[in-house]
Amino acid sequence: LAKTTQPISMDSYEGQEVNITCSHNNIATNDYITWYQQFPSQGPRFIIQGYKTKVTNEVASLFIPADRKSSTLSLPRVSLSDTAVYYCLVEAAGNKLTFGGGTRVLVKP
Amino acid sequence: DVKVTQSSRYLVKRTGEKVFLECVQDMDHENMFWYRQDPGLGLRLIYFSYDVKMKEKGDIPEGYSVSREKKERFSLILESASTNQTSMYLCASFRVTEAFFGQGTRLTVV
Numbered sequence: 193l194a195k196t197t198q199p200i201s202m203d204s205y206e207g208q209e210v211n212i213t214c215s216h217n218n219i220a221t222n223d224y225i226t227w228y229q230q231f232p233s234q235g236p237r238f239i240i241q242g243y244k245t246k247v248t249n250e251v252a253s254l255f256i257p258a259d260r261k262s263s264t265l266s267l268p269r270v271s272l273s274d275t276a277v278y279y280c281l282v283e284a285a286g287n288k289l290t291f292g293g294g295t296r297v298l299v300k301p
Numbered sequence: 302d303v304k305v306t307q308s309s310r311y312l313v314k315r316t317g318e319k320v321f322l323e324c325v326q327d328m329d330h331e332n333m334f335w336y337r338q339d340p341g342l343g344l345r346l347i348y349f350s351y352d353v354k355m356k357e358k359g360d361i362p363e364g365y366s367v368s369r370e371k372k373e374r375f376s377l378i379l380e381s382a383s384t385n386q387t388s389m390y391l392c393a394s395f396r397v398t399e400a401f402f403g404q405g406t407r408l409t410v411v
Contacts, residue, residue, distance in 0.1 A: 226399070235391045235405050236400070
């Protein structure tokens with residue numbers, strides 16, 4: 193049973209806000225929610241992580257509702273260089289990371 | 302900055318060869334992982350290690366082994382390379398819940 197479910201792909205335009213929602217209905221009490229970004233021919237790169245409520249850094253925001261059964265990654269004012277695959281992961285500290293299929297985001301001019 | 306270095310960016314090997322993929326991290330992390338990534342299949346976990354001389358099988362360990370003699374180095378070994386092991390191989394080390402990946406090794410077995 194997949195731990196997370198996220199859309200396969202999303203298209204956007206430069207300057208728009210992109211929101212990617214991830215479902216994780218079976219999240220456990222000690223699980224964290226982490227998002228990674230991957231460009232072609234590179235390894236994934238950590239973007240943001242949260243446990244509950246809202247987290248913001250210089251790259252993105254992460255919104256987590258009280259029940260923690262979903263989360264939304266928000267990328268403000270995307271540019272062409274934000275075209276990548278975005279992965280949502282739910283894991284406890286020290287556990288192995290299991291990557292799903294990710295969401296392929298295409299930013300158009 | 303944490304650095305995870307994989308020994309080769311591109312590698313071409315012949316069927317039946319023994320292949321070593323090396324990964325070194327410079328942040329004293331205990332946890333290290335090896336993944337392979339193929340189009341349409343995402344990242345799949347091959348092996349991981351929580352400490353020196355410790356190893357655990359991931360989801361697809363068949364045809365692979367690993368070695369962790371020193372904390373900073375985690376090697377993936379293809380005992381007898383086959384064409385179905387042609388793939389992008391990614392190494393990662395962990396700090397609590399954050400993974401740091403190497404640049405990847407694209408291995409082609411001919």
